[in-house]
Amino acid sequence: MNKKWLLKEIELWREEEIIDSDSAETLQNRYSAKSSSGTLTIIFSILGSLLIGTGIILIFAKNWYLMPRGIKIFLSIFPLLAGQGLAIFTLIKKYSSLAIREGVAIFYTAGVFTAIAMISQTFHLTYDFERYLLLCGLLTLPIIFILDAVSPLAVYFYAVVNWGALAMDGSYSPMNTFLFLLLFGLGLLYVFVNRKKVDDIRHIYTLWISVVAGFAVTLVFTFGLSLDGADVFLVCLVFFTMLFAVDKNRDDFLLPFKPLSVLGGLIIMMILSYGWMFDPYAYDYYGTTGTSMSVWLATIIALTMVASLFLGYKHYRKDKGKFLFLIAMLSTCVLLMAWSVTQTNGFLYTILINLITGAVGVGIIVRGVQSAELSVTNLGMLVTVGLILMRFFDEDMDVFWRGVAFLILGGLFLFINFRIIKKRKQVLNVEEAAVV
């Protein structure tokens, strides 16, 4: 069969609305698989476009100082003009080629950023980086939708998060907050629209960068709202708890929800186990006492925690281990919230968080051993040994009490080991009896 003919026919079917765009794309990908949809082809296409764009800029940079302002301005917008021309050509002639679409989209995006930056440079404009990022982000976003290309999404999120960080630095403004959320939401809209294309590696990529950008947005908010240390950790932990809860208990690590939430949650619990977060004097030093959270923020956090519990129960009710991990993260959130309000008994909170983190570490080891998954066992070992090492070198804890804690933990480990061996023997005995 002639592939070119078939591809043209598919394009005709799409134009005549015999088939929809999604079906046409699937068919075109299938029959032009080797030429246009390979991941490697797309990556090389993106890298090649970036290199060509950078090369053009560097050639312009030579003798830049000697050029009259008019030529400088033309050369500044030349990469943008080239990107626009290529985008029109791609839309008309090569829309079915993923590699070309992605390559052109990133080149086009570079053209937008370059044009604005070089014009600013021509007039020696300083700073105003905030306005530059906002402007470039807004001019880049439609490229993603029109060319249906994911390569500029990371650049867009970078621009939005950086703009948000600069705009909200030290000054809370409802307008900036709304704009920040809107801009981030517009980027997420592309991911949402394509959420069902999980067989497309490009959309897996968009999920990963969206989650990373989501965490960055969360952090920017904590700084913008001038939250104290414990409250910053609370907001971040609630983010990871929700992320863990939305995972539909997939077995693999293809989607970012589980790996990033487990990693983030464990790191936060390990940091909290030091206890310095629960020292009210640390906050007195900066002249602040009491919680730094407003009522509405506390309400949002509480609602997110309830939603996490609901979703977590829905997804993990048949997987006790994972559900318990969610409960551990939620319990830590509750402890952080309680401490934020009371700001007393820091030692008690430290002990409780150490117990929760230790239980999580041991729980992961047990799960890894039971399911014979080496990576899970190693993760559990890392958490448990890490926690022990951190406490061993923890100078805030008296040497005597450290010794007592270690003895108790050691005894606990041996007891668990004894129970596992006993249970294994019982199982073996039952199996032998069954054979006999």
Place this chain on the structure above:
Amino acid sequence: MKKLLLPLLIVLIIFQLGVPAYLVYEKVDTLKTGAEYKFEVEIYDAYGAGKGQYVSLMALEQRRFYSYSENIFDGKYGIITTGEDGFAKIAQTVKTKPSGAYITSSSNGYFELPIGRYYLDKDLAPGVQSLLFEGQQKLRPYVILRVKNDKVVIQGLYIDDVRIEDYTVQD
């Protein structure tokens, strides 16, 4: 759906070209019709990846703000006056737009003059630094700013009334 994409792309292209065109218009207009102010500066070298070679500038007026004795950090707008020596000064900073000549801060948190860097040919910038390192006290560099409403453009960097580009070439 694809039929809609082309008109959308055309609209986007118009916007994308409109933005730099407006920026150029705004700056050229400010250069031509804006009021002229001379600000004394200190020059120090800098190199930023992705930003190219430039000389970093610190206005002496800005340095005055950084000293704790001056309590004029606050405020988005700096009221400009010209001293007897011909150099511009910031008499006061205010939070609302003043009626007279003013300059808008380039920072949100505190008043910052929009004089930060001056782009030069990559071969010239290091030379400027060494030149000034040897005799900055005697040379007294300054920038000419053109100011029109909220807009500010650096017209040029000068040493002894000679543009830095020409001065470096002479040197």
